[in-house]
Amino acid sequence: MSGFKQVALATALVLFGSHAVHAQSIVKVDGSSTVFPITEAVAEDIQKARKGSVKVTVGISGTGGGFKKFCRGEIDVSGASRPILKKEMEACASAGIRYYELPVAFDALTVIVNPKNTFVKQLTVEQLKKMWEPDAQGKVTSWKQIDSSFPDVPLKLFGAGSDSGTFDYFTEAVVGKAKASRGDFTASEDDNVLVQGVSRDQNAIGYFGYAYYAENQGKLKAVPIVNKEGKAVSPGPDSVISGAYNPLSRPIFIYVSEKSLEKPEVRDFVAYYMKNASDLATEVKYVPLPPKAYETAMENVNKKKVGTVFGGEAEVGVTIESLLSREAKL
Structure with missing residues (x-):
């Protein structure tokens, strides 16, 4: 995987020839710079695996900036270094945007x-x-x-x-x-x-x-x-x-629009993300979740369990165990 030293300039990850542009499906991702290294790795890998049939653009406008775009329906996936907040939940609800909350690692x-x-x-x-x-x-x-x-x-x-x-x-x-x-x-x-x-x-x-x-x-x-x-x-x-590194340990997430998930390329991207998040999180030096966490996340998607397991408030001290317990009860 390439480094992420120039993320401010590399908001689009293009790993294919210009001749293939018109044939590509596009997945739009934005949000957290913390989540960016994992998403960048997933984007690179899936673009290679799909041999140019899909393009993944990845922005870094921050968690709050990503949610603003997400709740306006401008992007398919929003990376977040904290759970969605009440005002963002309200903005998404007003726009009719329902979403899946998928934990990807701990930071x-x-x-x-x-x-x-x-x-x-x-x-x-x-x-x-x-x-x-x-x-x-x-x-x-x-x-x-x-x-x-x-x-x-x-x-x-x-x-x-x-x-x-x-x-x-x-x-x-x-x-x-x-x-x-x-x-x-x-x-x-x-x-x-x-x-x-x-x-x-x-x-x-x-x-x-x-x-x-x-x-x-x-x-x-x-x-x-x-x-x-x-x-x-x-x-x-x-x-x-x-759990010794407290209070600065935290889960990080991607949020996926329910409407966007109807697009085959977005569903493929999310499934690929959950399948490979453990290895790629390790590669970029985050702490992967147990395998069951990624399985539960995809089960929630397949069962159409939208929403968040958090209450829309900033929360400190969430452990890996408590996160898994919450997600399983969604």
């Missing part, structure tokens, strides 16, 4: 600093809140304000944009309220912008999905986060599976 939302930062060994949720809460704007500007043992150097913040599900999840988990954040930081829905920002500034800190850290380990350093048990835990597959 370790990763806090990163520049490799030249030698003083940050770990951080608590309370310290992260001190950095990011709305009251910190214009006031908390030095690392020394976070911990008296830290040097008095500028605190440079890089984070997800407001249309990002990662922004929603991080603020809920750290500040205690989704979208509650200081505004004086470098924000982007494109995680590669954040990667570049932190890698170029010795005093920087940021956060994004684990796959982007794994892809760029040579120029970033992941920060262990002190969990609710009081233990500093690094992000990674083992700590996500065990």
Whole structure:
């Protein structure tokens, strides 16, 4: 699989000759940059497997941006790094858009600093809140304000944009309220912008999905986060599976329009996604779900079980086990 370093430019994955364009069926995907690496891999693979008979376009307008397009009927599939929210559910309902919610993997939302930062060994949720809460704007500007043992150097913040599900999840988990954040930081829905920002500034800190850290380990350093048990835990597959990496572990999803699923190319794409999500999630460094999860997802599709197992509210602390239990009861 190719890397995803230029996702801001590569919104269309074209793996076929121009002579085949008119014969192709098109699947339109947009949404989360966190989910993008898996969807990119699925798109590449299915286009090769179908020998140019299908084209998959993949955008990265963020979870919120993707849902806006999805609920207007502009795309077939929306990637999401958090469950659909009540206002988005209402927008879809108003437009007559019914949908299937399909979990694809678990992510370790990763806090990163520049490799030249030698003083940050770990951080608590309370310290992260001190950095990011709305009251910190214009006031908390030095690392020394976070911990008296830290040097008095500028605190440079890089984070997800407001249309990002990662922004929603991080603020809920750290500040205690989704979208509650200081505004004086470098924000982007494109995680590669954040990667570049932190890698170029010795005093920087940021956060994004684990796959982007794994892809760029040579120029970033992941920060262990002190969990609710009081233990500093690094992000990674083992700590996500065990539940030790809390509260920053989270499920990620694709949402599929019921109407779009009537199109053979979309149904084929979704079936291919669920069949190969485990291997491809592992390939891009996310944590795959147990096989039963993907089977249940397709059973829900085949039985026309539309809707979400979440209540339309931001939710922190969902484990793999609880997710599987919910999906089975849809």
